[in-house]
Amino acid sequence: MRYSRYLLPTLKDAPSDAEIVSHRLMIRAGMIRKVASGIYNLLPLGLRVIRKVERIVREEMDRAGAQEVLLSFVLPSELWKESGRWDEYGKELLRFRDRHKREFCLGPTHEEAITDLVRREVRSYRELPKNLYQIQAKFRDEIRPRFGLMRGREFIMKDAYSFHASDECAEREYENMYRTYSRIFERCGLNFRAVEAETGPIGGKFSHEFMVLADTGEDSIATCRRCTYAANIERAETRRPHPGKREGVKKDTGIKEVSTPGMKTVEEVSSFLGVEPSRLIKTLIYSTDRGTVAVLVRGDHELNDAKLKRALDVKDLTLADEQTIRDVTGAPVGFAGPVGLKIPIYADYSVLEIEDGVTGGNRLDTHIMGVQPERDFRAQYLDIRKVVEGDMCPRCEGRVEIHRGIEVGHIFKLGTKYSESMGATFLDSDGREKPMIMGCYGIGIGRTAAAAIEQNHDASGIIWPPPLAPFEVELIPINIRDKETERVSMDIYRALTDAGIEVLIDDRDERAGVKFKDADLIGIPVRITVSNRTIASGSVEMKRRGEERKWLVKIEDTVREVRSILNRTP
RNA sequence: CGGGGCGUGGCGCAGUCUGGUAGCGCACCUGCUUUGGGAGCAGGGAGUCGGAGGUUCGAAUCCUCUCGCCCCGACCA
Numbered sequence: 001m002r003y004s005r006y007l008l009p010t011l012k013d014a015p016s017d018a019e020i021v022s023h024r025l026m027i028r029a030g031m032i033r034k035v036a037s038g039i040y041n042l043l044p045l046g047l048r049v050i051r052k053v054e055r056i057v058r059e060e061m062d063r064a065g066a067q068e069v070l071l072s073f074v075l076p077s078e079l080w081k082e083s084g085r086w087d088e089y090g091k092e093l094l095r096f097r098d099r100h101k102r103e104f105c106l107g108p109t110h111e112e113a114i115t116d117l118v119r120r121e122v123r124s125y126r127e128l129p130k131n132l133y134q135i136q137a138k139f140r141d142e143i144r145p146r147f148g149l150m151r152g153r154e155f156i157m158k159d160a161y162s163f164h165a166s167d168e169c170a171e172r173e174y175e176n177m178y179r180t181y182s183r184i185f186e187r188c189g190l191n192f193r194a195v196e197a198e199t200g201p202i203g204g205k206f207s208h209e210f211m212v213l214a215d216t217g218e219d220s221i222a223t224c225r226r227c228t229y230a231a232n233i234e235r236a237e238t239r240r241p242h243p244g245k246r247e248g249v250k251k252d253t254g255i256k257e258v259s260t261p262g263m264k265t266v267e268e269v270s271s272f273l274g275v276e277p278s279r280l281i282k283t284l285i286y287s288t289d290r291g292t293v294a295v296l297v298r299g300d301h302e303l304n305d306a307k308l309k310r311a312l313d314v315k316d317l318t319l320a321d322e323q324t325i326r327d328v329t330g331a332p333v334g335f336a337g338p339v340g341l342k343i344p345i346y347a348d349y350s351v352l353e354i355e356d357g358v359t360g361g362n363r364l365d366t367h368i369m370g371v372q373p374e375r376d377f378r379a380q381y382l383d384i385r386k387v388v389e390g391d392m393c394p395r396c397e398g399r400v401e402i403h404r405g406i407e408v409g410h411i412f413k414l415g416t417k418y419s420e421s422m423g424a425t426f427l428d429s430d431g432r433e434k435p436m437i438m439g440c441y442g443i444g445i446g447r448t449a450a451a452a453i454e455q456n457h458d459a460s461g462i463i464w465p466p467p468l469a470p471f472e473v474e475l476i477p478i479n480i481r482d483k484e485t486e487r488v489s490m491d492i493y494r495a496l497t498d499a500g501i502e503v504l505i506d507d508r509d510e511r512a513g514v515k516f517k518d519a520d521l522i523g524i525p526v527r528i529t530v531s532n533r534t535i536a537s538g539s540v541e542m543k544r545r546g547e548e549r550k551w552l553v554k555i556e557d558t559v560r561e562v563r564s565i566l567n568r569t570p
Numbered sequence: 571c572g573g574g575g576c577g578u579g580g581c582g583c584a585g586u587c588u589g590g591u592a593g594c595g596c597a598c599c600u601g602c603u604u605u606g607g608g609a610g611c612a613g614g615g616a617g618u619c620g621g622a623g624g625u626u627c628g629a630a631u632c633c634u635c636u637c638g639c640c641c642c643g644a645c646c647a
Contacts, residue, residue, distance in 0.1 A: 012596060016640080017641095019641090143644095265647065284645095303647090319645040319646095479605055481605085482605090510605090511609065513608050517607065517608045531606065
């Protein structure tokens with residue numbers, strides 16, 4: 001491709017609304033332009049990268065035995081009413097009517113659509129399993145779109161859905177997709193982890209998120225330094241303390257009320273009393289659909305709502321309002337404690353390790369010191385706190401570290417949620433009609449490209465992992481007006497192109513500095529510079545993006561050298 | 571949905587408080603010089619100041635409404 005004819009509008013400044021590096025660089029490198037909040041046009045360079053990701057995804061999905069389809073992007077409301085999600089999905093579902101006043105929505109995901117398709121065509125266990133996937137635009141009317149392609153409203157996604165006659169078969173496909181996803185993100189050249197994720201109503205171990213490690217990620221994940229344990233922070237388990245840890249408890253220490261005027265937060269109480277936060281017992285009053293409960297965590301820990309919800313098996317969970325807190329504790333917010341409480345008390349395991357604790361006194365400006373769990377109050381102990389850096393791994397003797405991650409893929413065993421509500425059944429070998437067991441598997445295509453930039457850039461611009469790079473080589477004739485430079489450059493351009501290598505030749509009549517800056521910005525892996533200086537020694541200059549080293553190669557060896565850098569066989 | 575902020579040429583911004591007929595840098599066009607890390611000089615094109623209404627002799631500037639965009643929050647004790 002000739003740069004002079006290519007639509008590649010690079011920018012020195014990024015628009016002020018671009019916050020994170022991938023967003024800024026995609027705009028500056030002329031890959032994307034904003035159309036509306038969370039909606040983008042892809043320019044030629046950006047589309048080439050998206051196509052690279054798509055190609056890897058297609059090749060691996062096909063290899064794994066899945067088949068590509070393309071479902072309609074506009075979906076009739078009837079399907080969503082059948083599954084019950086027309087009412088459940090909320091405002092993220094963009095709805096509208098056609099000229100006949102029929103209701104439709106833009107597809108934010110396609111479980112209904114695929115289930116409808118399959119239930120019409122598949123009747124027998126002999127036709128199962130099937131894994132169907134598509135790559136297309138989705139629309140979710142997000143509350144707060146941000147970060148460019150990372151979290152847009154319109155975005156390109158690969159979504160796959162599998163249908164099975166048995167649980168075992170569905171689980172085998174889950175494993176198959178797990179391996180396929182790992183291969184896909186490896187081929188993309190990304191540093192990622194597959195982590196255990198929230199499974200919602202399905203439960204069990206059948207949901208993994210594929211996270212690209214990056215500080216700007218919106219998710220937190222916990223990984224073990226020794227074993228392969230890795231989980232979303234929402235789900236990550238903590239180790240149950242060893243029994244007998246509290247042997248040295250002094251039985252004679254009694255509880256003692258202290259005055260703590262205006263001291264409500266952990267920081268205030270801990271510094272006022274001169275007590276480590278880890279000796280404080282935080283008491284939180286929650287309203288749930290099963291009544292008001294008290295929840296205890298150590299002062300230096302944080303409660304994990306998702307884990308608490310699951311442990312208590314409740315649907316709604318909100319911090320109690322001020323009046324409720326007064327009603328159950330007899331004190332204003334900030335002075336609740338477990339001693340003497342009449343409502344059910346749930347505590348994190350770590351609370352059990354406290355032997356001389358401090359809690360609220362259930363009275364204004366009062367706390368209690370010398371509190372001992374089990375002696376002074378009774379509670380049910382559960383794993384309900386957030387994992388923190390340095391915790392013991394729940395699986396081995398290693399310690400846990402916390403990373404930020406970008407969710408680029410998610411695999412999920414769906415079970416029969418949609419097949420049951422929508423009547424996607426088949427006749428099994430025993431002659432009985434059964435709902436199909438389903439799985440679904442998604443990859444954010446645009447987000448994967450953005451994540452690659454988050455992970456691979458420097459102060460000058462993008463450093464594409466070669467498999468995702470829009471071109472493999474950028475060829476720079478220093479002075480295109482110099483006849484000899486132009487001739488040699490064009491010869492090399494043709495030779496590389498004939499060898500099947502994707503080349504962008506910067507044939508603009510620009511100064512060298514401009515070309516180098518643009519080349520660094522758009523981040524093509526191999527740079528070849530041609531000038532009268534290099535030609536004088538019968539050579540061209542090679543450089544890899546992201547490395548400082550430059551070296552000369554004989555003109556006639558250029559193709560061979562590029563092949564070896566890109567690790568390609570002729 | 572709550573709070574805050576911003577809409578001025580393609581991009582980044584000043585001007586708004588204190589009303590007087592729109593400016594800077596980059597980008598763009600022409601010419602000459604220059605040509606290995608975002609060149610210099612000279613000339614030039616381009617803006618309904620987000621939109622509507624109002625106040626005023628006069629509005630980017632003041633008032634009202636409206637649209638769009640961004641940030642923070644939306645249970646973190």
